[in-house]
Amino acid sequence: MAPTKETLRDAxxxxxxxxxxPEIPVNIYDLGLIYNIDIDxxxxxxxxxxxxxxxxxxxxxxFMEVRQMIGYIQGVKSVEVELxxxxxxxxxxxxxxxxxxxxxx
Numbered sequence: 487m488a489p490t491k492e493t494l495r496d497a498x499x500x501x502x503x504x505x506x507x508p509e510i511p512v513n514i515y516d517l518g519l520i521y522n523i524d525i526d527x528x529x530x531x532x533x534x535x536x537x538x539x540x541x542x543x544x545x546x547x548x549f550m551e552v553r554q555m556i557g558y559i560q561g562v563k564s565v566e567v568e569l570x571x572x573x574x575x576x577x578x579x580x581x582x583x584x585x586x587x588x589x590x591x
Contacts, residue, residue, distance in 0.1 A: 488561065489560065491525045494525055494561055494562065498556055498559065499515060502556075503515045505552060507519070507538065507544075508548070509544070510538065510588070511588075512580075514535070516581065517538075518580060519536055520533060520534075521536060521570065529562060530566070531565050532567075533567045533568070535568070535569060536574070537575065539575075540571050540574075549567055549569060553567045
């Protein structure tokens with residue numbers, strides 16, 4: 487069965503939830519580093535993401551890992567990952583569940 491945009495989006499989110507920030511023990515999706523996931527009718531995926539800091543030493547590695555891991559999903563035609571710092575990532579974007587997991591509340 488061919489994937490739909492909806493099933494593909496679920497697979498992309500699941501994939502992103504298996505990629506962890508190297509400095510904070512939370513996956514990049516729940517950490518709020520993923521700002522947008524766009525999938526067009528041809529099943530090309532575009533991800534808009536950020537890093538916890540503009541000078542993050544692991545930025546290039548994480549960027550490549552996101553692109554590579556999404557590219558492995560069956561049905562994905564192409565992957566584009568765009569990095570932005572607008573708006574900048576902030577601890578306040580974390581859910582209460584993640585804050586609790588990190589011992590912040």
